[in-house]
Amino acid sequence: xxxxxFFALLVTxxxxxxxxxxxxxxxxxxxWQPVGFSGHVVSAVHASGKTVSVxxxxxxxxxxxxxxxxxxxxxxxxxxxxxxxxxxxIADGRVVHGQTLDPSSPPLGSSAHLIAAPxxxxxxxxxxxxxxxxxRRSSDGKWQQSFVLLPQxxxxxxxxxxxxxxxxxxxxxxxxxxxxxxxxxxxxxxGDDWVRAGPGLPDAVLSLATDSTTHTIYxxxxxxxxxHVVRAIPTPPIYTDNALWWRRGGIAVVVLLAAAMTxxxxxxxxxxxxxxxxxxxxxx
Amino acid sequence: MRPLYKRRVDVARYRTMSWWETAVxxxxxxxxxxxxxxxxxxxxxxxxxxxxxxxxxxVTLFVATVxxxxxxxxxxxxxxxxxxxxxxxxxxWSATPYVLTVYFRSHMNxxxxxxxxxxFQLMMTFVFVFVIRLTVPEHHRPHLRLGSSGRSAALVAVAxxxxxxxxxLALPAMWLGRVGIAPIAVLRDLPWGGxxxxxxxxxxxxxxxxxxxxxxxxxxxxxxxxxxxALFFGLSHIAVQQEGPIxxxxxxxxxxxxxxxxxxxxxxxxxPAIVIHxxxxxxxxxxxxxxxxxx
Numbered sequence: 001x002x003x004x005x006f007f008a009l010l011v012t013x014x015x016x017x018x019x020x021x022x023x024x025x026x027x028x029x030x031x032w033q034p035v036g037f038s039g040h041v042v043s044a045v046h047a048s049g050k051t052v053s054v055x056x057x058x059x060x061x062x063x064x065x066x067x068x069x070x071x072x073x074x075x076x077x078x079x080x081x082x083x084x085x086x087x088x089x090i091a092d093g094r095v096v097h098g099q100t101l102d103p104s105s106p107p108l109g110s111s112a113h114l115i116a117a118p119x120x121x122x123x124x125x126x127x128x129x130x131x132x133x134x135x136r137r138s139s140d141g142k143w144q145q146s147f148v149l150l151p152q153x154x155x156x157x158x159x160x161x162x163x164x165x166x167x168x169x170x171x172x173x174x175x176x177x178x179x180x181x182x183x184x185x186x187x188x189x190x191g192d193d194w195v196r197a198g199p200g201l202p203d204a205v206l207s208l209a210t211d212s213t214t215h216t217i218y219x220x221x222x223x224x225x226x227x228h229v230v231r232a233i234p235t236p237p238i239y240t241d242n243a244l245w246w247r248r249g250g251i252a253v254v255v256l257l258a259a260a261m262t263x264x265x266x267x268x269x270x271x272x273x274x275x276x277x278x279x280x281x282x283x284x
Numbered sequence: 285m286r287p288l289y290k291r292r293v294d295v296a297r298y299r300t301m302s303w304w305e306t307a308v309x310x311x312x313x314x315x316x317x318x319x320x321x322x323x324x325x326x327x328x329x330x331x332x333x334x335x336x337x338x339x340x341x342x343v344t345l346f347v348a349t350v351x352x353x354x355x356x357x358x359x360x361x362x363x364x365x366x367x368x369x370x371x372x373x374x375x376x377w378s379a380t381p382y383v384l385t386v387y388f389r390s391h392m393n394x395x396x397x398x399x400x401x402x403x404f405q406l407m408m409t410f411v412f413v414f415v416i417r418l419t420v421p422e423h424h425r426p427h428l429r430l431g432s433s434g435r436s437a438a439l440v441a442v443a444x445x446x447x448x449x450x451x452x453l454a455l456p457a458m459w460l461g462r463v464g465i466a467p468i469a470v471l472r473d474l475p476w477g478g479x480x481x482x483x484x485x486x487x488x489x490x491x492x493x494x495x496x497x498x499x500x501x502x503x504x505x506x507x508x509x510x511x512x513x514a515l516f517f518g519l520s521h522i523a524v525q526q527e528g529p530i531x532x533x534x535x536x537x538x539x540x541x542x543x544x545x546x547x548x549x550x551x552x553x554x555x556p557a558i559v560i561h562x563x564x565x566x567x568x569x570x571x572x573x574x575x576x577x578x579x
Contacts, residue, residue: 144468146468147464147466147467151453153453153457158464182464183458191468193469194573195574196574247329248333250327251339254320254324255342257319258316259342262313262316263351265312266308266357269309270360
């Protein structure tokens with residue numbers, strides 16, 4: 001009795017772990033790659049072409065070969081994480097477009113400074129208010145609350161939003177939002193939907209910088225400098241003609257074999273147990 | 285002290301079939317489903333060819349039909365129809381938005397399509413409940429517990445919702461992806477998405493805690509029946525997660541399956557599990573931000 005029960009449980013557990021292992025085998029590679037300064041706090045980063053300047057543990061470092069090698073010194077990166085801030089900026093807690101105050105801009109607070117506007121989505125702007133609420137301006141000029149961070153756990157507040165970044169060339173309409181606790185989040189449709197975009201990245205991200213010439217985005221974290229090269233998420237291949245029918249045929253064969261295997265096992269099991277169900281039915 | 289619940293089913297007399305047959309049937313069908321799901325992935329890309337997992341529905345339907353036709357398999361009918369009730373409605377749910385878009389040229393947004401798909405899934409689940417009533421002898425049928433409710437079930441439902449919210453807030457946000465709320469997306473999707481997730485939760489509870497748990501209780505102790513349905517609940521979510529880091533998710537689903545099954549057995553009602561599952565699914569849709577590769 002114990003042996004039979006153990007066997008049944010073993011079969012079930014084997015199926016669980018087996019399929020889990022196979023499913024894990026299909027996991028994608030790292031989205032973010034480490035550049036350097038592992039174990040150090042990279043509090044600011046700026047990138048333009050091959051020149052990347054960072055602030056690491058309070059010291060300035062600069063690279064002129066696209067972040068391959070860094071030398072100590074150089075100019076401190078600008079505090080603002082804005083992209084093309086000559087167009088959209090924040091002044092006195094309000095969003096300014098060029099020299100003109102945006103009439104429908106929400107009050108962001110006197111110390112608000114994070115703003116990003118992807119060139120690929122004209123008129124779309126994302127800004128962060130003093131109280132950590134993410135606002136977005138749609139192309140028709142309307143402002144709405146786009147994202148609100150939730151507390152990390154009971155008794156603690158949400159993490160700080162540390163940076164916003166977007167590309168100043170029409171490479172992608174994505175806006176990246178860095179947090180000191182929730183890694184990086186991304187919106188690709190002007191702030192309607194957000195996804196967590198920090199696979200491989202530490203949870204504490206302090207700075208972001210985009211570089212349109214190399215299609216890269218750099219993230220300064222409490223554990224070094226990281227980089228992501230913008231690429232499209234691969235879509236499943238589309239089969240046509242014979243390839244499609246061969247694949248469908250193969251799936252059909254596997255299905256028939258699997259079903260036949262099941263029925264064979266059932267026949268063996270029922271044949272050997274010999275109507276035990278009739279005995280138990282009388283007890284009902 | 286009065287007990288909180290009243291057992292309406294005499295468990296000892298409820299077991300009417302040999303556990304060995306059902307265990308083999310469940311193990312063999314699970315293995316066959318795993319083969320049907322994973323073997324094609326070794327040789328091709330079934331996500332492009334069979335994105336709605338029709339092959340899983342085909343395996344269960346084929347086996348259940350043969351079992352229903354042959355008298356010698358009468359002890360297997362309840363189980364095989366229960367597994368059909370899981371696989372076939374899932375494929376229908378998965379394929380409905382695609383069919384609406386491609387063949388009916390629908391311009392409905394995705395949450396609306398999802399709501400229609402969830403309604404179809406629930407209807408198809410009830411079709412299999414009806415099929416079980418027609419083809420399975422009464423002493424083999426699973427006890428659904430849909431018609432029973434009461435004060436204890438209501439108390440458990442409320443307490444379960446409060447506990448769920450408390451645990452979700454107590455656990456670190458990054459464990460669950462509970463990092464923020466996107467108000468624009470919520471206002472856009474919730475009117476149709478809320479009912480969609482609710483109907484999906486109801487269908488899953490009937491499938492797992494109704495049909496599968498009820499079938500397993502006919503052949504084994506309540507504890508083992510609960511373990512078996514919870515493991516299958518977790519396995520089913522592996523099938524759904526085609527890509528991406530699974531990690532924490534599947535063990536969590538198994539644990540939730542155990543909890544829902546235990547509540548169903550103790551209260552003799554499916555409704556507490558339904559209520560908590562609905563709240564959980566809607567809360568996940570609202571407050572869990574998906575990662576780049578899914579959850």
